[in-house]
Amino acid sequence: MREGATGSAGAQAPVSAGGALGLFARALAAINRITLVLGMLALVAAAAILTGAVFLRYFLHHPTDWQDEVAVFLLLGATFLCSGYVQERRAHIGIEAFAGFLPAGVERARRHFVDLASLAFCAFFAWKSLELFREAYTEGQTTESAWAPPLAIPYGMMAAGMVLLSVQLLLQSLAGFFDRRARA
Numbered sequence: 254m255r256e257g258a259t260g261s262a263g264a265q266a267p268v269s270a271g272g273a274l275g276l277f278a279r280a281l282a283a284i285n286r287i288t289l290v291l292g293m294l295a296l297v298a299a300a301a302i303l304t305g306a307v308f309l310r311y312f313l314h315h316p317t318d319w320q321d322e323v324a325v326f327l328l329l330g331a332t333f334l335c336s337g338y339v340q341e342r343r344a345h346i347g348i349e350a351f352a353g354f355l356p357a358g359v360e361r362a363r364r365h366f367v368d369l370a371s372l373a374f375c376a377f378f379a380w381k382s383l384e385l386f387r388e389a390y391t392e393g394q395t396t397e398s399a400w401a402p403p404l405a406i407p408y409g410m411m412a413a414g415m416v417l418l419s420v421q422l423l424l425q426s427l428a429g430f431f432d433r434r435a436r437a
Contacts, residue, residue: 274424274427274428274431277424278424278428281337281341281417281420281421281424282341284337284417285337285338285341285417285421286338288334288335288337288338288414288417289335289338291330291331291334292330292331292332292334292335292338293331295327295328295330295331296327296328296331298327299323299324299327299328299331302320302323302324302327303320303324305320306320306321318398318399318400319398319400322396322398322400322402323402325407326402326406326407326410329407329410329411330407330410330414332414333410333411333413333414333415333418334410334413334414334417335414336414336415336417336418337414337417337418337420337421340418340421340422340425341421351363361429364429365426365429365430368422368425368426368429369426371422372419372422372423372426375415375418375419375422376419378415378419379412379415379416379418379419382408382411382412382415383412383416385408385411385412386405386408386409386411386412389403389404389405389408390403390405390408390409
């Protein structure tokens with residue numbers, strides 16, 4: 254395995270296929286880069302909001318009732334929306350204990366199986382998240398705080414992130430399938 258941008262042995266480059274699959278991979282990579290930038294901005298904003306809230310609350314004795322929910326929404330958005338980018342590079346925490354011991358063909362099969370199992374789980378999670386988003390949006394559900402922001406916001410970010418992650422896993426599964434067929 255080659256060393257990726259994160260420095261871990263498990264991190265890999267994005268899918269590099271030709272034809273329609275390659276075009277799709279490049280388009281998804283562009284979307285992933287946009288979500289990465291948005292995620293970074295969300296993390297900085299959450300840190301600034303929470304720092305400002307501490308300053309307001311403890312030094313100026315001014316109560317705040319909105320900062321916790323905003324920070325949670327920003328962190329939730331960063332986590333879910335950037336999951337496709339992390340998966341694209343396979344930079345997530347992975348168990349690589351057996352990878353070095355397995356023959357190359359078995360390792361490819363193991364990785365393909367894991368991608369398909371992950372795809373099944375994430376697609377189910379995306380479907381349920383989309384249902385939660387639709388329900389929260391159509392029913393106008395809000396949080397129970399005094400500020401009461403719409404629940405469609407966090408559910409929408411969760412659904413969008415899980416859809417992007419599912420599409421990334423589908424792309425990697427297809428690339429692995431076509432790559433294996435090309436070697437046969």
